[in-house]
Amino acid sequence: MRLKGKVTIITGAAGGIGRATVLRFAQEGARVVAADIDQQGAEETARVVPSDYPGPVTAHAVDVSRADGVERLISDTVTRFGRLDVIFSNAAIMRAGSVVDLSESDWDALFAANVKGAFLCGKYGIPAIRRNGGGSFIITASVNSFYAESDIAGYCATKGAVMQLTRAMAIDHGPEGVRVNCICPGWIETAMSQPFLDENPEGREFAGKIAPLGRIGQPEDVADVAVFLASDESRFVTGSAYTVDGGWTAGMTKALALI
Numbered sequence: 001m002r003l004k005g006k007v008t009i010i011t012g013a014a015g016g017i018g019r020a021t022v023l024r025f026a027q028e029g030a031r032v033v034a035a036d037i038d039q040q041g042a043e044e045t046a047r048v049v050p051s052d053y054p055g056p057v058t059a060h061a062v063d064v065s066r067a068d069g070v071e072r073l074i075s076d077t078v079t080r081f082g083r084l085d086v087i088f089s090n091a092a093i094m095r096a097g098s099v100v101d102l103s104e105s106d107w108d109a110l111f112a113a114n115v116k117g118a119f120l121c122g123k124y125g126i127p128a129i130r131r132n133g134g135g136s137f138i139i140t141a142s143v144n145s146f147y148a149e150s151d152i153a154g155y156c157a158t159k160g161a162v163m164q165l166t167r168a169m170a171i172d173h174g175p176e177g178v179r180v181n182c183i184c185p186g187w188i189e190t191a192m193s194q195p196f197l198d199e200n201p202e203g204r205e206f207a208g209k210i211a212p213l214g215r216i217g218q219p220e221d222v223a224d225v226a227v228f229l230a231s232d233e234s235r236f237v238t239g240s241a242y243t244v245d246g247g248w249t250a251g252m253t254k255a256l257a258l259i
């Protein structure tokens with residue numbers, strides 16, 4: 001019960017890392033709002049929570065790139081539970097392409113979901129969190145916050161932006177007791193990485209080979225780090241970027257040796 005009673009909003013909760021985090025948070029006693037643009041998926045997440053988990057989970061449909069929707073998500077949560085302690089701003093999209101190939105509308109969509117979404121969760125969520133004297137705000141960034149990969153220029157730009165947003169928010173809101181950190185996953189097996197893994201039959205094996213820990217990541221690997229960052233165990237941690245990549249980016253020489 002590391003999150004006992006903590007009222008938490010998790011965005012991007014219809015699948016992948018978001019769904020795994022909803023499950024872990026509910027298991028640890030958090031009261032969770034599972035939010036996603038995919039309403040059916042969010043409802044399915046709430047349904048698959050085992051009945052013996054202590055935390056209640058409710059689904060909420062939201063487009064995180066829309067101010068009215070995010071404002072309603074925060075106010076509905078506070079009305080329902082009386083407070084807000086934690087936000088996990090995790091929703092994002094992927095669009096492939098170099099800057100030459102990427103359409104303007106894909107660029108705008110990437111920044112709307114991946115960067116504006118985190119901004120709006122902070123804009124409307126932090127005032128609610130600080131009313132309790134503080135809490136935790138977590139953003140899902142990426143190893144692409146540090147390192148670029150080919151053919152995903154817009155996505156890399158958004159993930160660099162949210163890591164820097166994490167730091168700026170940590171500085172602004174630390175004095176109010178709001179801790180802000182980001183998690184930087186490497187390759188995690190979810191719907192987002194699936195197209196790449198399907199296109200490249202050896203992709204999963206390659207992801208395992210480049211990571212010193214020898215396997216592709218699972219959503220639960222990220223969820224467990226989110227539990228730590230949401231819990232009081234991380235009470236002196238803010239402005240940090242936690243890499244969850246099986247050592248991939250620490251072991252670049254291993255990746256280079258395979259090329």
Ligand SMILES: NC(=O)c1ccc[n+]([C@@H]2O[C@H](COP(=O)([O-])OP(=O)(O)OC[C@H]3O[C@@H](n4cnc5c(N)ncnc54)[C@H](O)[C@@H]3O)[C@@H](O)[C@H]2O)c1
Nearest residue numbers: 012014016017037063064091092140142185187188190192
């Ligand atoms: N899978 C990976 O290898 C990997 C690696 C690094 C970072 N990440 C990051 O992890 C996070 C979770 O992704 P995932 O891998 O679980 O993929 P996913 O596609 O399963 O999850 C993303 C979720 O965000 C939701 N979403 C997208 N746009 C939204 C919007 N405007 N409003 C509300 N919800 C929206 C989607 O419906 C989906 O449920 C993302 O921030 C992603 O960038 C993933």
